[in-house]
Amino acid sequence: xxxxxxxxxxxxxxxxxxxxxxxxxxxxxxxxxxxxxxxxxxxxxxxxxxxxxxxxxxxxxxxxxxxxxxxxxxxxxxxxxxxxxxxxxxxxxxxxxxxxxxxxxxxxxxxxxxxxxxxxxxxxxxxxxxxxxxxxxxxxxxxxxxxxxxxxxxxxxxxxxxxxxxxxxxxxxxxxxxxxxxxxxxxxxxxxxxxxxxxxxxxxxxxxxxxxxxxxxxxxxxxxxxxxxxxxxxxxxxxxxxxxxxxxxxxxxxxxxxxxxxxxxxxxxxxxxxxxxxxxxxxxxxxxxxxxxxxxxxxxxxxxxxxxxxxxxxxxxxxxxxxxxxxxxxxxxxxxxxxxxxxxxxxxxxxxxxxxxxxxxxxxxxxxxxxxxxxxxxxxxxxxxxxxxxxxxxxxxx
Numbered sequence: 001x002x003x004x005x006x007x008x009x010x011x012x013x014x015x016x017x018x019x020x021x022x023x024x025x026x027x028x029x030x031x032x033x034x035x036x037x038x039x040x041x042x043x044x045x046x047x048x049x050x051x052x053x054x055x056x057x058x059x060x061x062x063x064x065x066x067x068x069x070x071x072x073x074x075x076x077x078x079x080x081x082x083x084x085x086x087x088x089x090x091x092x093x094x095x096x097x098x099x100x101x102x103x104x105x106x107x108x109x110x111x112x113x114x115x116x117x118x119x120x121x122x123x124x125x126x127x128x129x130x131x132x133x134x135x136x137x138x139x140x141x142x143x144x145x146x147x148x149x150x151x152x153x154x155x156x157x158x159x160x161x162x163x164x165x166x167x168x169x170x171x172x173x174x175x176x177x178x179x180x181x182x183x184x185x186x187x188x189x190x191x192x193x194x195x196x197x198x199x200x201x202x203x204x205x206x207x208x209x210x211x212x213x214x215x216x217x218x219x220x221x222x223x224x225x226x227x228x229x230x231x232x233x234x235x236x237x238x239x240x241x242x243x244x245x246x247x248x249x250x251x252x253x254x255x256x257x258x259x260x261x262x263x264x265x266x267x268x269x270x271x272x273x274x275x276x277x278x279x280x281x282x283x284x285x286x287x288x289x290x291x292x293x294x295x296x297x298x299x300x301x302x303x304x305x306x307x308x309x310x311x312x313x314x315x316x317x318x319x320x321x322x323x324x325x326x327x328x329x330x331x332x333x334x335x336x337x338x339x340x341x342x343x344x345x346x347x348x349x350x351x352x353x354x355x356x357x358x359x360x361x362x363x364x365x366x367x368x369x370x371x372x373x374x375x376x377x378x379x380x381x382x383x384x385x386x387x388x389x390x391x392x393x394x395x396x397x398x
Contacts, residue, residue, distance in 0.1 A: 027310045029347050037319040039326070047162055047279055050218060054159050058082065062213065063160040063171075065152050069179075070172040073144055077151070088161075088168055093283035096167040112181070116235055125239055129188070139186050142179075146186050149179035153209045162218040162279040173225040180206070180229055184236040191244050196254070199244050204256035206233045211258065215266035218276035220366065227370050230267075234259070234380050241384065255384065259377060268370050270363060274325040277363070282318050285355070289314060313349040321356060331357065 036044070058064060059078075068080030115124035129135060139146070187194070187202050194202075210233065214226035241255065289312055323329035333345040334357035346353055 023307075026347065026350065030310050030313060030349060033313040034316040034319055036315060037322065039322045040315075040318055043275055043278055043322055046275060050159075050161060054085075054161055057157060057159040058085075060155050060157060062152055062155040062158045062209065065155055066171045066176060069148065069152065069176055077148065088165065091165045091168065093165050093287040094167070095165065112236075121235065122239055122242055125236075126243070129185075135185065135189060139182065139189055142182050145179050146182050149176070149183045152176070152179075153183075153205050156209065156212065158209075158213045158216045160217055160219060160222065162276040163220075164280060164283045166284060170221065171225075173221070177225065177229060177232070180232060181236070184233065184240065188236070188240045188243060191240060194244075196244060199240060200254060200256050203233065203237045203240065204258050207237070207256060207258040211264060211267050214370075215264060215269075216272070218272045218279075220273045220277060220363075223270070223273045224366060224369065227373060230373055231376060234376055238380055238384065255381070259380065263374050263377065268367075268373070270367055270370070273366075274363065278318075278322055278325055281321060281360070282314075285314060285317060308351060311349070311351045312355075313352050316349045317352040317356060320353070321360065324356065324360065325363070333357075 054061075054063075064081035064085060065077050066081065067084040068075075068077035068082075071077055071080045112125055112128065115121055115128050118124045183206070187199060191199065207230065210226045210229040214223055214230070217223050217226065237256070237259075289309070320329055324331060333342050333353075336342045
């Protein structure tokens with residue numbers, strides 16, 4: 001019995017000693033964090049510059065107007081947007097902010113999404129609009145919302161900030177995109193009363209605004225919302241132009257200038273959006289590792305924090321994620337099986353690397369979505385070529 005107890009003691013000590021030794025080795029390997037890389041320093045400098053730019057463009061800024069777009073009819077969106085910006089700038093990454101009084105904007109009483117997906121969407125949408133008896137009433141009831149959208153377009157600028165807060169009040173793009181459709185449908189409905197140059201100007205203004213948004217934003221959700229808006233202005237714009245080309249006494253021989261040229265490189269570039277995603281992730285991770293809530297931790301939580309903290313290196317995570325976004329670092333070990341090479345890879349900053357492996361979505365699907373916009377523009381020009389007296393110079397841009 002004595003031999004059995006002695007053996008049991010040594011087995012127990014071994015079972016405790018092996019993981020403890022392994023943990024101590026890991027702690028020794030992870031004594032020091034990495035210094036900020038050159039890429040990180042450039043990112044931080046660009047973020048600081050974006051904040052300065054925003055501070056210098058508080059007036060006539062579409063971003064500020066959009067923050068307040070969702071307020072009730074008689075409140076100034078710019079004034080409300082400035083209040084929201086001030087609140088956003090004061091929030092920590094995990095702090096909840098207040099919301100605004102929502103606009104009573106209802107969804108359109110009819111949907112164009114089905115007809116726009118059809119191959120011959122022009123005929124399908126024209127037929128659907130012709131059968132709808134409520135279009136004029138809908139536009140009249142929401143004239144104030146169309147005018148608010150026109151105010152947004154008139155800003156002509158977009159200077160926003162990188163996302164930083166999980167619960168931050170997001171721009172109400174759902175309502176803004178409803179307002180865009182109302183704006184375009186109003187042009188379609190008023191087509192007989194407008195001159196060709198007026199129609200072109202209205203469509204051109206819409207297209208240029210959303211190109212500006214896509215070019216300047218640091219927020220992924222804004223980037224993708226602008227892509228949707230650009231698609232809408234081309235599809236419904238084609239419906240408007242086709243109708244005008246038929247019904248105007250003088251056939252339209254031009255297209256909106258923004259349709260005639262390839263989309264600027266900044267529209268399809270994800271450099272700013274990647275910077276925004278990098279800053280957003282850093283803010284969230286910093287909050288997870290540094291509890292600033294002021295609430296006392298239980299003994300268990302204190303012990304776990306004490307054990308885990310040495311195995312997470314925030315600056316190494318920031319350095320590595322900056323390279324991951326630029327496809328300049330190999331993260332194949334995330335999917336690799338257990339091997340000496342994988343163990344060596346995860347020896348330094350193991351928990352940080354695991355978080356990067358499991359918590360970072362790929363931006364590839366979003367980039368592919370944006371890159372389709374140029375193909376849509378070329379397809380648009382190709383269809384209009386046979387319906388209008390378009391000049392050879394316009395078609396040559398294809």
